[in-house]
Amino acid sequence: MTKGPQFQPVQPVRAYQRIVEQVEDALARGDLAPGQRLPSERELVAQFAVSRSTVREALRVLESNGVVRSRPGDPNGPEILPFSQSALRKQMVRLARVDELTLAELIGFRMIMDGAAIQVTSRLRTPEQLADIEETLVAMRAAIDVDFAAFSEADLAFHDVIAQVSRNSLIQTCNEVVRGVVLSLISDKIAHASNSRALMLESLQHHAEVVEAIRAGDGHAAARIARQNMYDYYAGYVPEPERETLRALIED
Amino acid sequence: MTKGPQFQPVQPVRAYQRIVEQVEDALARGDLAPGQRLPSERELVAQFAVSRSTVREALRVLESNGVVRSRPGDPNGPEILPFSQSALRKQMVRLARVDELTLAELIGFRMIMDGAAIQVTSRLRTPEQLADIEETLVAMRAAIDVDFAAFSEADLAFHDVIAQVSRNSLIQTCNEVVRGVVLSLISDKIAHASNSRALMLESLQHHAEVVEAIRAGDGHAAARIARQNMYDYYAGYVPEPERETLRALIED
DNA sequence: CAGCTGTGACTGGTCTGACCAGTGGACTAG
DNA sequence: CTAGTCCACTGGTCAGACCAGTCACAGCTG
Secondary structure, rough: OOOOOOOOOOOOOHHHHHHHHHHHHHHHHOOOHHHHHHHOHHHHHHHHOOOHHHHHHHHHHHHHHHOOOOOOOOOOOOEOOOOOOOOHHHHHHHHHHOOOOOOHHEEEEEEEHHHHHHHHHHHHHHHHHHHHHHHHHHHHHHOOOHHHHHHHHHHHOOOHHHHOOOOOOHHHHHHHHHHEEEEEEEEHHHHHOOOHHHHHHHHHHHHHHHHHHHHHHHHHHHHHHHHHHHHHHHHOOOOHHHHHHHHOOOOO | OOOOOOOOOOOOOOOHHHHHHHHHHHHHHOOOOOOEEEEHHHHHHHHHHOOHHHHHHHHHHHOOOOOOOOOOOOOOOOEEEOOOOOOHHHHHHHHHHOOOOHHHHHHHHHHHHHHHHHHHHHOOOHHHHHHHHHHHHHHHHOOOOHHHHHHHHHHHHHHHHHHOOOHHHHHHHHHHHHHHHHHHHHHHHHHHOOHHHHHHHHHHHHHHHHHHHHHHHHHHHHHHHHHHHHHHHHHHHHHHHHHHHOOOOOOO
């Protein structure tokens, strides 16, 4: 077996791709910053020396990736967007929807993420942040008397604050995405359950316990309680064989 | 203040967007599966009753999202791709490149994911799976004598087996993606470090410790060791102020 | 002078129709 | 039955056109 040069398979590079690359590179280099504007499509046609179709295909890709936004009639041209994690979120939702994730996997993931976020929070939180967290708890209590949607929103706020204090936006994004997917799978069952109010009260109690552990600064305990609570809350919807993997996440 | 109906701001829906939605919905419903083909562009023009430009813009978006792939001349039409985390990774790399994600966030995420996967693994692993894990450890040891790329690949295999045993493909995917991003950020520094071999040996030692804890079945200890090791391995690349959040992840 | 209004030069969204270089299956010659 | 040729059709790109919407500004009104 002769060892020749390592040739790579080469696929044709489309013109619109090179436009996308140029824009992304300019953005990475800092030549382009959020808030700035791209030239109009017709101007880009001249600069890139391609047809408008090609420019537009490139813009559609950039737009789909959350890099720019085009608005019809805007004389300033397409806008460079601030980097958000919306695109990342989109991919994760797609992953969750298409790649047939089981409920157990999603809930296990949440147990991990939320537990870790709470652990970090209980160690790094300032008194002000603790107050913020307790405030969301109050909001949750109040929302019980409205409806499940309101309660769910307050619950989201709670976990958002936690994730924010943990200073890790990746945790925040993942948590948010997975939470959304989980809810879309079972929120109906909860909202229409006859004991919906009881479930909300139970959840509230669980959150209060977590906050108590956070206040005490015991990260290990806070994480354990959070995972245990989430298990108690969701395990009923998970088929028995798969619960094992969730139980393995609960500290002894 | 009168309480009228809650009107939402409405923005125009572009034709190409509705095509994207239709395809993605069909995919989510299962009407379209990976490996299947989309009709040709000209056929889609007829089905959607729009122009080819519009169809093509939709295809570019789908292609950019990793949903389909078009090849010129292919009489079978665009191919529906199996989901891969490549699109997810692309988004993460983009976020990381513009410092929307700090290295600390990425490494913290890895510490969480990997720790959890190892915890589950140490509790659920069968003897055969333990053997598999130990086998990857042997491969890592052997790869040290090749080069850093080989070692990195063997390391990937190790964490892959772990994630697989943990029976959570979400962990697996996230781990893989984040690992890739982290490596793309600092692998150069490691590969070209004068003590590259020493770093690999240290990493190997760390992995061996983890495997030992897995063999003992002590999930808590295994997770703690894994996080500690990852901290030791990467913390040097993280600015001091941000290390605090990583330390908060290490059990006391 | 301030404020409103109408206008027109733009914008992006879509369409039509055309050409080209490739691909791959069918068809033919051996 | 195989090997080679060929052509219908693919996606990639281009040029030019029309439309509805937006925004800046000139000009009118008070």
